[in-house]
Amino acid sequence: MHANCPVCGLRFVREPGYFVGAMYFSYLLSIPPVFLLVLLLWRLTGWRYDLVVLAAFVCYLPAVPAVTRWARVIWMYVDQHFDPERST
Numbered sequence: 156m157h158a159n160c161p162v163c164g165l166r167f168v169r170e171p172g173y174f175v176g177a178m179y180f181s182y183l184l185s186i187p188p189v190f191l192l193v194l195l196l197w198r199l200t201g202w203r204y205d206l207v208v209l210a211a212f213v214c215y216l217p218a219v220p221a222v223t224r225w226a227r228v229i230w231m232y233v234d235q236h237f238d239p240e241r242s243t
């Protein structure tokens with residue numbers, strides 16, 4: 156990840172722990188697809204519920220890097236909306 160936006164120079168990490176807030180958006184983005192995976196696996200396999208939940212999270216793992224980046228982008232948009240920082 157770049158320290159600054161290559162186009163406008165915006166500093167991405169404004170302070171230590173800046174992206175902790177992105178975890179809220181990561182959570183919001185992840186729950187619906189994992190819930191759908193749980194429902195699908197439960198209907199299709201007939202496995203025990205705890206196994207279905209574990210399998211759904213394992214199936215979801217390849218999407219985690221993309222969702223993490225989307226969550227960071229959403230976090231930066233929200234942060235810039237409420238506390239804008241001029242590019243340097």
Ligand SMILES: [Zn+2]
Nearest residue numbers: 160162163164
């Ligand atoms: Zn930019």
